Amino acid sequence: MKNFMQAEIYLLRKDQAYWSVTAVFALASLVLVFITGNGGSYELNSYAEPLKSAAAFSILFYLVVPLHACFFAVEGFEQGSVQNIIAAGLSRKQYFTGKYVLELLAVLVWLLEFYGLFWLFYLGAALVTGATAGPGSFGADLAAGMTALGLNLLYLAAYCAAVMMLGFLLRRPFPAAVAAFFFIFGNLLLSGYLKDSSSALLRAVSGHSLMTQILTFSGIYVEHSQVILLSGPGDYMRAVLIPAIWIAACVSAALMILENTELHI
Numbered sequence: 405m406k407n408f409m410q411a412e413i414y415l416l417r418k419d420q421a422y423w424s425v426t427a428v429f430a431l432a433s434l435v436l437v438f439i440t441g442n443g444g445s446y447e448l449n450s451y452a453e454p455l456k457s458a459a460a461f462s463i464l465f466y467l468v469v470p471l472h473a474c475f476f477a478v479e480g481f482e483q484g485s486v487q488n489i490i491a492a493g494l495s496r497k498q499y500f501t502g503k504y505v506l507e508l509l510a511v512l513v514w515l516l517e518f519y520g521l522f523w524l525f526y527l528g529a530a531l532v533t534g535a536t537a538g539p540g541s542f543g544a545d546l547a548a549g550m551t552a553l554g555l556n557l558l559y560l561a562a563y564c565a566a567v568m569m570l571g572f573l574l575r576r577p578f579p580a581a582v583a584a585f586f587f588i589f590g591n592l593l594l595s596g597y598l599k600d601s602s603s604a605l606l607r608a609v610s611g612h613s614l615m616t617q618i619l620t621f622s623g624i625y626v627e628h629s630q631v632i633l634l635s636g637p638g639d640y641m642r643a644v645l646i647p648a649i650w651i652a653a654c655v656s657a658a659l660m661i662l663e664n665t666e667l668h669i
Contacts, residue, residue, distance in 0.1 A: 405498050408489065412506050416476075422510060425472050429464075429514050433521035436461055437529055446530035449540025454526035455549025458519050462556050462622040466563060466588060466615070469514065473507050473564040474584040477571030496662045504568060504655070511560045515553055555621045555643060562614060562647035563588075565654035572661050591615040599627060614650065617643050 416422050440457065448454070480486035480499075489499060530537075570583040591614050598610035610616055619625035621643055625632045634640055 405494065405502065408494050408498070408502050409506065412502060416506060416510065421472055421475060425468055425514065426517065428468060429518045430521055432461070432464060433458075433518050434525050437522060437525040440526075441529060441533075446526060446533050446535040448526075448530055448535060448537040450542040450545045451527065451537050452542045452545035452549060453537075453540060454523045455519060456545045456552070457526070458522045458549065459552030459556075459622050460624055461518075461522075462552065462618060463624075465511075465514070465518075465556060465560055466591075466618065469511055469560055470563045470567045470584050470588055471581065472510075473567045474571050474580050475577060476507055477503060477568040478575055478577050478580050481575040482577055496665075497659055500568075500572070500655075500658055500662055504564065504658075507564050507568070508557075508561055511564065512557060515556055515560075519549065519553055552621055556618075558644065558647045559614060559618050562650040562654070565651045565658070569654045569658035569661065572658050572665070575665070595619060595625075612642075612646060614647065617646055 437454075480489070480503075486499065490496060494502075529535075566587055567580075567584045570587065571580040574580045574583060594610050594613040595615035598606045598613075599616070601607050601610070616625065620632055620639075621634050623631065623633060634643055
């Protein structure tokens with residue numbers, strides 16, 4: 405398992421898709437700082453406020469990361485390396501676990517990169533424009549930013565589990581990418597179109613969808629012209645339980661699919 409992980413890390417570091425995603429998030433952090441500067445004003449309530457503000461752009465991760473997870477899941481089937489790895493003695497469970505854990509490490513790197521660069525670029529813009537920091541609470545803003553980062557990691561883990569499960573089911577890049585695309589935008593549709601449905605069941609499905617929770621902890625979920633935020637232990641418990649259930653279900657399904665997949669070695 406250790407040798408497999410080391411080999412996969414080496415391949416990931418050489419992977420153009422990984423570095424392309426890394427470049428996208430670096431560029432996005434810079435561009436979004438310019439966009440958020442209202443008329444060139446970068447006044448701060450506290451020096452941690454940019455970390456809190458970065459949460460509003462969380463949706464960017466869910467449009468990019470799942471597609472990378474999709475191709476990362478199927479590359480072993482496309483290149484035929486999975487057969488050789490299994491023949492060398494690695495179990496199918498270890499193969500999936502290694503792939504999934506490594507993808508989550510990449511996700512953590514991207515989250516830290518985006519949040520860190522956004523914070524640095526924003527502070528740099530504030531310094532250049534002569535903006536000052538107000539009497540806001542540094543601790544509260546830092547806690548809000550770190551909470552959003554942690555929840556993003558959890559929800560991206562759920563998205564990756566679902567998309568990688570689809571990848572192991574289809575085992576080909578194009579069909580897997582199409583399935584990932586429908587999963588990503590299907591969640592957007594659940595959150596957007598069903599929340600105002602006349603059916604109580606459909607509204608409940610929308611309210612418990614992954615994207616609804618993501619938009620809520622990002623601070624951009626609007627219902628009846630009001631911004632809906634997480635408030636109270638119940639909301640936070642639901643925000644954690646929903647992706648945890650997705651992860652458990654999708655990982656179990658992926659392992660079952662892989663165990664029953666015929667590999668021609």
